[in-house]
Structures are given as structure tokens and as C-alpha cells.
Amino acid sequence: MAKRCVKVYPRFERFWHWAQVVLILTLLFTGMGLNGVHSALHFGPAVMLHTVAALALLALWIFATFWLFTTGTWRQFIPKIEGMIAVARFYAYGVFRGEEHPYKKIFWRKHNPLQAATYFGLKWFVFPAIWVTGIAYLTYNIWAGSVAAPVAWITAIANAHLLAAYVIVAFVIVHVYLLTVGHGFRSHVTPMITGYDTIDLTPEQEAYLETNEPGRLKPAE
Amino acid sequence: MPMSRMTILGGVLAVALSGAAGAQQAPAIPGSDSTADHTKFEILKQDFKSGPEVTAACISCHTEADDQMMHSIHFNWDFDHPETGQKLGKRNVINAFCGSVAGNEPRCTSCHAGYGWEDMNQPPPQQSTAVDCLVCHDRSGQYTKTATGAGHPPLDPVKPGTTTITGAPAWAVDLSKAAQSVGMPGRDNCGNCHFYGGGGDNVKHGDLSSVLYDPPRAVDVHMSAEGENFTCSTCHVTDKHQWDGSRYAAHASDMKGTGKPGQRRDVATCQSCHGNTPHEANIMGAKLNDHTDVLACQTCHIPEFARGGVATKTWWDWSTAGKLKDGQPYHEEEFTQSDGQHLHTYLSTKGNFRWEENVKPIYAWFDGQVEYTTGDKVIDPAQVVEVNKVKGERGDGRSRIWPFKRMEGRQAYDSQLNHLVFTHVWGPTTDTAFWTNFDWGKAIDAGMKAAGREYSGQFDFVDTHMYWPITHMVAPAEQALKCGSCHSEDGRMVGLAGVFLPGTDSNGIVGILGRLLVLATLAGVLLHGVLRIFSGRKGGHHG
Numbered sequence: 001m002a003k004r005c006v007k008v009y010p011r012f013e014r015f016w017h018w019a020q021v022v023l024i025l026t027l028l029f030t031g032m033g034l035n036g037v038h039s040a041l042h043f044g045p046a047v048m049l050h051t052v053a054a055l056a057l058l059a060l061w062i063f064a065t066f067w068l069f070t071t072g073t074w075r076q077f078i079p080k081i082e083g084m085i086a087v088a089r090f091y092a093y094g095v096f097r098g099e100e101h102p103y104k105k106i107f108w109r110k111h112n113p114l115q116a117a118t119y120f121g122l123k124w125f126v127f128p129a130i131w132v133t134g135i136a137y138l139t140y141n142i143w144a145g146s147v148a149a150p151v152a153w154i155t156a157i158a159n160a161h162l163l164a165a166y167v168i169v170a171f172v173i174v175h176v177y178l179l180t181v182g183h184g185f186r187s188h189v190t191p192m193i194t195g196y197d198t199i200d201l202t203p204e205q206e207a208y209l210e211t212n213e214p215g216r217l218k219p220a221e
Numbered sequence: 222m223p224m225s226r227m228t229i230l231g232g233v234l235a236v237a238l239s240g241a242a243g244a245q246q247a248p249a250i251p252g253s254d255s256t257a258d259h260t261k262f263e264i265l266k267q268d269f270k271s272g273p274e275v276t277a278a279c280i281s282c283h284t285e286a287d288d289q290m291m292h293s294i295h296f297n298w299d300f301d302h303p304e305t306g307q308k309l310g311k312r313n314v315i316n317a318f319c320g321s322v323a324g325n326e327p328r329c330t331s332c333h334a335g336y337g338w339e340d341m342n343q344p345p346p347q348q349s350t351a352v353d354c355l356v357c358h359d360r361s362g363q364y365t366k367t368a369t370g371a372g373h374p375p376l377d378p379v380k381p382g383t384t385t386i387t388g389a390p391a392w393a394v395d396l397s398k399a400a401q402s403v404g405m406p407g408r409d410n411c412g413n414c415h416f417y418g419g420g421g422d423n424v425k426h427g428d429l430s431s432v433l434y435d436p437p438r439a440v441d442v443h444m445s446a447e448g449e450n451f452t453c454s455t456c457h458v459t460d461k462h463q464w465d466g467s468r469y470a471a472h473a474s475d476m477k478g479t480g481k482p483g484q485r486r487d488v489a490t491c492q493s494c495h496g497n498t499p500h501e502a503n504i505m506g507a508k509l510n511d512h513t514d515v516l517a518c519q520t521c522h523i524p525e526f527a528r529g530g531v532a533t534k535t536w537w538d539w540s541t542a543g544k545l546k547d548g549q550p551y552h553e554e555e556f557t558q559s560d561g562q563h564l565h566t567y568l569s570t571k572g573n574f575r576w577e578e579n580v581k582p583i584y585a586w587f588d589g590q591v592e593y594t595t596g597d598k599v600i601d602p603a604q605v606v607e608v609n610k611v612k613g614e615r616g617d618g619r620s621r622i623w624p625f626k627r628m629e630g631r632q633a634y635d636s637q638l639n640h641l642v643f644t645h646v647w648g649p650t651t652d653t654a655f656w657t658n659f660d661w662g663k664a665i666d667a668g669m670k671a672a673g674r675e676y677s678g679q680f681d682f683v684d685t686h687m688y689w690p691i692t693h694m695v696a697p698a699e700q701a702l703k704c705g706s707c708h709s710e711d712g713r714m715v716g717l718a719g720v721f722l723p724g725t726d727s728n729g730i731v732g733i734l735g736r737l738l739v740l741a742t743l744a745g746v747l748l749h750g751v752l753r754i755f756s757g758r759k760g761g762h763h764g
Binding site: 167177 | 508616721729739746750
């Protein structure tokens with residue numbers, strides 16, 4: 001095993017991540033305004049910004065889904081029970097005792113099991129909930145005529161949308177906080193900017209990358 | 222006759238007339254491209270001695286006009302409501318202003334589009350020459366009717382003290398000049414009656430005032446010379462002298478839009494010109510178009526009524542009328558309009574008033590149908606009586622949320638039979654008219670007799686509301702309501718049933734639940750962080 005500086009986040013993935021950050025924060029900010037939590041924006045402009053950001057995010061997600069499946073990166077996001085207890089125990093206990101993070105980032109698996117499970121939940125439940133309800137909300141006039149009680153429906157849809165949004169806020173808070181655990185905020189954020197992180201490579205992986213994808217490896221120090 | 226704007230209007234009209242010897246002072250009608258020059262017709266070159274003589278000359282060529290007019294609501298003041306079956310029209314209803322036509326005929330019928338209707342128990346006079354062509358078609362601007370003459374114009378010699386239907390001092394009308402000037406109706410033809418409903422400028426409707434003779438663009442984007450320069454009948458289309466735009470059975474929604482090529486000529490709706498998707502083809506426009514399933518155009522596009530400097534009466538308490546000082550009627554003028562004019566807030570003849578300018582409407586679902594508390598309906602005097610009830614609700618397929626002026630006040634009712642009453646208020650020579658004798662008992666008794674109704678002899682006063690749909694004074698698009706006018710905690714639709722309005726309820730259960738979730742997450746993260754600090758470790762380090 002050798003520690004090498006490897007490109008773990010290709011350019012599209014980094015773009016995906018940061019574009020998502022901007023769009024989700026825009027959506028949260030405008031959405032809170034629309035719900036009367038703050039009044040920093042007028043209602044009309046807030047609706048427009050919210051709608052445009054949502055459509056942009058949907059487009060981004062379509063591209064990302066395509067990218068995940070064509071590159072095989074989707075495998076990174078499949079949750080595994082194995083190791084999850086250890087990570088959970090670390091966050092609940094070990095971290096206070098100065099233990100090391102039980103998960104070692106490896107080339108084909110850049111998320112720890114708890115992280116992967118969280119992202120899996122986000123991608124399969126929370127994000128679909130928000131965009132399905134969002135699209136239904138936006139297209140009210142198209143379907144309102146074909147349901148018996150459109151006001152009840154739109155009320156339920158709006159509340160589901162709002163609930164999903166608050167779950168996303170909670171995720172963002174925990175996500176940002178956990179960046180401070182372990183190697184620290186800076187070293188956790190840097191790979192998502194530069195793309196490179198220092199991970200353990202098996203000799204086979206090292207040899208493969210050196211031969212076939214030299215661009216992903218920084219020269220050994 | 223007590224009329225609050227009489228003096229100033231007299232002044233305005235006197236100025237207009239003095240500067241117009243021989244000149245045309247009625248605002249020009251756009252697109253006057255008639256093939257007939259009425260100054261060249263021999264039959265009109267006579268010295269007419271009365272209104273009916275002019276009408277006789279008109280119908281010698283316009284052979285069907287009298288018959289058409291006599292079938293119109295402008296002439297009959299009678300309307301059989303097709304849905305409620307109620308008998309409405311000015312002949313029949315009681316309103317929250319001067320009450321009723323019955324008992325006050327020559328005063329009220331001064332605005333009748335005919336001549337000599339002096340008894341509401343009879344249909345209007347049926348001879349062809351009883352139709353008043355000039356009141357709508359005079360374009361000389363100097364035709365008018367006297368305020369108390371059952372529709373006749375003031376002619377030479379005018380009795381001193383005579384006033385016109387707008388409250389101005391009367392002048393002698395030159396009927397020949399009027400007859401030779403005729404054309405399609407201008408804003409003044411309609412406005413001289415409709416702007417002064419309820420006894421003065423903008424008293425009744427709130428969205429129909431003398432400002433509309435020549436409104437700035439900000440007051441009425443359609444009627445302004447800086448805008449489309451429309452006359453009333455540009456929208457209020459006619460067919461055989463029948464107008465669209467009934468307030469009893471209105472088009473609250475219009476799904477037909479502009480219709481097939483060639484402008485629709487059957488309705489006065491916004492949609493008949495603007496279509497059903499009137500907003501720009503962009504995301505904002507699409508969202509605004511999405512609102513047309515619940516909102517009338519007027520709701521956003523008439524943000525306030527009584528704009529342009531003329532107030533409307535919003536409260537009229539008849540119960541305080543009749544107070545005298547030293548045996549004499551008196552008045553108070555405690556409302557100052559934005560133009561500096563003082564308006565009556567008390568008259569011995571009429572009671573107490575309130576006035577408002579730039580009034581925010583109230584909003585209600587409206588399917589276009591209005592049900593009146595007619596004289597035969599039993600009321601509950603413990604409740605506010607709705608003189609007219611606007612009908613409609615969400616989901617009935619045709620109602621929209623409309624803006625309304627709500628006229629509030631107190632008016633007389635029969636306290637034994639629980640009916641609204643007809644009152645005889647005008648009658649300078651009778652010993653029963655309220656405005657002359659200040660005796661409610663006599664005035665109601667006479668009014669009920671005039672209307673042919675049963676009356677117990679006992680009366681009291683009851684709180685009333687009356688609703689006036691707001692549809693004029695459409696503002697330029699940039700002055701339409703903003704989204705936040707309704708989409709906010711104390712927005713304009715507060716209390717309206719059957720609406721889901723984002724932005725009005727930030728403290729719903731899910732909103733609170735969500736905020737608790739966020740707070741709990743923050744607390745958990747903070748606790749975790751604090752524990753890490755106290756345990757002296759930044760977190761798992763790798764040696």
C-alpha cells in the first residue's frame with residue numbers, strides 16, 4: 001500500500017457538487033422567503049428565482065444521473081452495512097476519545113458507509129420528494145381540473161415540499177459540521193475544489209493508474 | 222336640493238360652456254368616420270321645442286331605434302333575473318343610497334333615457350317619442366336634463382335655481398344644435414348619469430367618477446387619452462341598443478377569450494380583447510396566467526378604486542337624518558377630498574356620511590349573479606342586512622375572486638314585518654317627503670304607498686351592506702397589485718374561503734415542525750462540537 005495523491009473527484013463531479021450548493025442554498029433562501037420566514041425578497045422575484053433555480057437543479061440532476069450511470073460512479077453511492085456501526089460508534093463516542101476515523105478512503109469507495117447511506121437516502125427519498133412535490137406545485141393548473149379537491153391536494157403537496165426542504169436544511173447543517181471532524185474542515189473541503197486527495201493505493205491500483213490514467217496521479221513525493 | 226358637489230360642478234360646467242360658444246366641447250370620439258353629416262339633414266334644421274320633437278325627427282329615419290330602445294334596460298329599468306327569477310332593475314329594487322325610485326320619480330327619472338316617466342307603478346311612457354335619443358347621442362356637449370324633470374331637458378326660459386342631472390346650475394339647451402351634432406356616445410353621454418349615481422360624483426360605484434371624462438393614464442389605462450382613449454361603448458358593446466355589462470347578471474369569467482377572427486361583439490369582458498392567457502410568454506407570465514382560474518382580471522389590475530381625486534361614499538347612516546338646528550336643516554363638511562374640496566359628512570336630509578379615496582376593495586368569490594333583498598324579503602334585523610348578495614364559490618366552474626366596493630350604512634325597515642322599506646324622500650311640494658318635512662313616519666308611509674307595499678306603520682333602522690363589483694379604473698400594468706399584496710401574512714385575501722395562498726401562513730404545523738427539526742439538528746451539532754472541545758480533541762487524528 002502506498003499513499004498517493006489521486007484525483008478522486010473529476011471535474012464534472014466537482015461542478016455538480018458546487019453548482020448544487022449554489023442552487024440548493026438559493027432554493028432554501030428563496031423558499032424560506034416564500035414561506036414568510038424572512039422578507040428579504042419580494043414574493044414575485046422570490047418565486048421567479050426559486051423556479052429558475054429549481055429548473056436549473058433538475059437539469060443538473062438529469063446530467064448527473066446520466067454521468068453516474070455512464071461512468072459507473074453510481075456504485076460509490078450504494079450503501080453497505082459493513083463498517084457502518086463502526087463509523088456511527090466513532091461519531092457518538094470515539095471522536096471524543098481522540099480515536100482515529102475507522103474508515104479509510106479507498107480508490108473505488110470514497111464515502112464512508114454512513115455517508116454513503118445518507119447520500120443514498122437523499123438521492124432516493126428526499127431529493128425525489130422535493131422535486132416531485134415541486135413539479136406538482138409548479139404545474140398545479142395542469143392537473144387541478146382533474147382531481148376532486150384541488151385545494152386539499154395542493155395544500156398536502158405544499159406541506160410535503162416544505163417538510164422535504166427542512167430535511168435538506170438539517171442535512172446541510174450536519175454535512176458542513178462533519179467536515180470539521182477528522183482531518184479538519186480545510187482538508188475535507190480541498191479535494192472537492194482541486195479534485196485530489198491522498199489515499200491508500202494497492203500496488204495494483206497504483207500500477208494501473210500509472211499505466212492507464214497517469215493524469216489522475218500526482219507524481220509520488 | 223342638497224348635493225355635495227353641486228357648486229364646483231356648476232363652476233366647471235359654466236367654464237366649459239362659456240368657452241364654447243359654437244365650439245364643440247364634448248371630447249372627440251376616436252374614429253368618428255360616419256357617412257352621415259347630421260347638420261345637412263333638413264328635418265333637423267328646425268326650431269325644436271321639446272325633447273320628444275327631436276326624437277320624432279330621429280325616428281323618421283332610424284325607424285327601429287325607438288323600438289329597440291324600448292326593449293332595453295336603459296328604458297325599462299326592469300330586469301327579470303334569468304337565474305334567481307328575481308324582478309330587479311331600478312323600478313323594483315331598494316338600494317343603500319337614496320333607497321328607491323318609487324315615491325321619488327321625477328327626481329330619479331331625471332336620468333331615465335326617456336321623457337316623462339312620473340309613476341313607477343306604470344311602465345315608462347310607451348309612445349315612440351318618449352325615448353330620449355339625445356342623452357346618449359348628443360355630441361354638442363350642451364344637452365342635459367334637469368335634475369327633477371322626469372327626463373326632460375332645461376329649455377329657455379330656465380327657471381332660476383334649476384340644476385342638471387350632474388348637479389350643475391341648468392342652462393337652456395339648444396335642441397337644434399344638439400340634434401345636428403349627433404354621433405356615437407362619448408364618455409360624457411354615459412358619465413353624466415352613471416358618474417353621478419347615488420346623488421353626486423362617484424357616490425355610488427366608486428369606480429365611476431367624473432375623473433373618467435378625461436382620466437390620466439394612471440387612473441384608467443383604457444379611457445385615458447394618453448392610453449387607449451376608449452369611450453364606454455368601446456367595451457360595452459351593443460346589439461340593437463342592448464348593452465353588455467349587467468351588474469345583476471355579470472360575466473364573472475369568460476372562457477371564450479377573443480373568439481374567432483374578428484372581435485367578439487357580445488360581451489364587455491377583459492378577455493374578449495385580451496384573451497385567456499394575456500400575460501407575456503415567459504416564466505412570470507405563465508405563473509400570472511395560472512392565476513386566471515381563480516382571479517378576475519380586475520382583482521390585480523384595479524388595485525384601488527376612487528382614484529384620481531374624487532372620493533366615493535362608503536358609509537351612509539340614514540338613522541341620524543332629520544336633526545335640525547333652530548328648526549332649520551343644517552350640514553357638516555368634515556371630509557376634505559385630495560383636491561381640497563370639502564364634502565358633506567352630515568346633512569339633515571340624509572344623515573351621516575363617510576367618504577374614502579383610493580380605496581382598497583374587499584374580495585369575494587363571484588359567479589356574476591346578484592341576489593337582492595327586495596322589498597318582499599324578510600330580514601333579520603339582528604344581523605347586518607345584505608342589500609344585495611353576491612353569489613359564487615370556488616369550484617363552481619365559473620366564479621372568480623372579484624374586487625368589490627362595500628357600501629355600509631343604516632337604513633329604514635319595517636320593524637313589525639321585517640322588510641326593507643321604500644321611502645318618499647324627494648317632494649318639495651308634498652307634506653310627506655322626508656327632505657321637506659323631516660318626518661320618517663310620513664316619508665315611509667308615503668313611500669310604501671307609492672310602491673304599493675304593505676306597511677305595519679312601525680319602523681326602525683338596520684345595518685346594511687351593499688356590494689358594487691369594481692371593474693373600471695384599470696391601472697397600467699406596472700401599477701397592478703404585486704404578488705406580495707396577497708401572498709403575505711396580512712394579505713388582501715385574508716379570511717376568504719376556498720383559497721390556498723402560499724406565503725400567508727408561515728406558522729403552519731409543517732413549518733413549525735420543520736423549524737424544530739432544524740433547531741434540534743443545530744442543537745445536536747453544537748452539543749457534539751462542545752463535547753469534542755471539552756474532551757480536548759479536535760476529532761480523530763491520524764497521529
